[in-house]
Amino acid sequence: MISESATPRVDSEVGPLRTVLLHRPGNELKRLTPRNNDQLLFDSIPWVDRAQEEHDAFAEVLRGRGVEVLLLADALRAALADPRAHAAGVHAAVDDRRLGNDLADSLRSHLSGVGASALAEVLMSGVTFEELPATDGASLVRKMHSPHDFAVDPLPNLLFTRDSSAWIGDRVAISSLTMPARRRETAVLDLVYAYHPLFRQAARAYGAHSAPIEGGDVMLLAPGVLAVGVGERTTPAGAESLARSLFADDVVHTVLAVPIEQERATMHLDTVCTMVGADAVVMYPLARDSLVAYTMRPDDGGGVRVDGPAPFLTAAAEAMKIDRLRVIDTGLDPVTAEREQWDDGNNTLALAPGVVVGYERNSETNARLEEAGIEVLAIAGSELGSGRGGPRCMSCPVLRDPV
Numbered sequence: 001m002i003s004e005s006a007t008p009r010v011d012s013e014v015g016p017l018r019t020v021l022l023h024r025p026g027n028e029l030k031r032l033t034p035r036n037n038d039q040l041l042f043d044s045i046p047w048v049d050r051a052q053e054e055h056d057a058f059a060e061v062l063r064g065r066g067v068e069v070l071l072l073a074d075a076l077r078a079a080l081a082d083p084r085a086h087a088a089g090v091h092a093a094v095d096d097r098r099l100g101n102d103l104a105d106s107l108r109s110h111l112s113g114v115g116a117s118a119l120a121e122v123l124m125s126g127v128t129f130e131e132l133p134a135t136d137g138a139s140l141v142r143k144m145h146s147p148h149d150f151a152v153d154p155l156p157n158l159l160f161t162r163d164s165s166a167w168i169g170d171r172v173a174i175s176s177l178t179m180p181a182r183r184r185e186t187a188v189l190d191l192v193y194a195y196h197p198l199f200r201q202a203a204r205a206y207g208a209h210s211a212p213i214e215g216g217d218v219m220l221l222a223p224g225v226l227a228v229g230v231g232e233r234t235t236p237a238g239a240e241s242l243a244r245s246l247f248a249d250d251v252v253h254t255v256l257a258v259p260i261e262q263e264r265a266t267m268h269l270d271t272v273c274t275m276v277g278a279d280a281v282v283m284y285p286l287a288r289d290s291l292v293a294y295t296m297r298p299d300d301g302g303g304v305r306v307d308g309p310a311p312f313l314t315a316a317a318e319a320m321k322i323d324r325l326r327v328i329d330t331g332l333d334p335v336t337a338e339r340e341q342w343d344d345g346n347n348t349l350a351l352a353p354g355v356v357v358g359y360e361r362n363s364e365t366n367a368r369l370e371e372a373g374i375e376v377l378a379i380a381g382s383e384l385g386s387g388r389g390g391p392r393c394m395s396c397p398v399l400r401d402p403v
């Protein structure tokens, strides 16, 4: 148990996984409709019961391998038991710009009186106008909104705990998320890390409200060596400010900024590449020869030196001090490779070197990984995948043993 024997710490992508933060999808998924799913970053409308079954099975696979699973909703409820967290949670839920001062005040006063569980539910699942508590007097805002409009937006992408925070060494970086549909996740994770007893002592890397970074772009190639994808989500400024913060605290010595296509299919670095061993990655074949990296290192004057771009595999091997970073060749034809990349075939979660969790649907990629000696623990993801994220996206490692 993390609480008894160890403090949070993650130095690699593949060290034996001990503790992970997941989010079991809840009522927030029931808010998705054909009218709002694009804006809420889902490609279709998930069957919620089945998504929960799939997620429970995912969590069981991890527990079966000795991993302690922390659930975000439990952690949030525990954090909100602290009155300061509760007050911050109310503040995070209510948006005066949407509700106007009167309705905002009345919602704030209502939420101030609800318990931790009810407030957690509001923060995760949102509130529609028809669900708002009754108030005296007329409100133009109430009259003009449809009853099904959101007074507080739901956060269906909480499922992807990878993106909202990331541990680097003994520091946690709470992401400043790019897409409007995910921005409030920052406040939720901020509450958990500030007030949950397990995390209260945790040191932070990077300011949660700095330039955008998302954890799906953050990859610890080796102790002290971080790759950061820069594309649709993480910006160059985000990568640079994360690097500066980690250099200042002496957490890493090298950060590789890796440009990726600014497209939905490649929204994060971990959609094209994940680590499956201490010196091995599975990578989308089309990215293999095209990925490059800018290398950032601290310079003598307290600044940051930037070199490159150079081919990613070369820059990574040099920073990791290994001869080469092996790419497990999935050998897939371009059409199968594109299909399986879209379905998160390259988005594996390593439980230890050579042991990964992957979606069962990516049968070709999984077969090639097995042929290369990687054990693939296959999970169902027909519903979970509707949000376009795989096992790595759905997990935030909190404690890994050294490789």
Ligand SMILES: NC(=O)NCCC[C@H](N)C(=O)O
Pocket (backbone or CB within 6 Å): 040, 041, 042, 157, 160, 162, 163, 182, 215, 216, 217, 267, 268, 270, 271, 387, 388, 389, 390, 392, 393
């Ligand atoms: N690391 C990841 O690739 N996460 C997947 C995030 C999917 C989510 N629907 C999003 O668009 O942000």
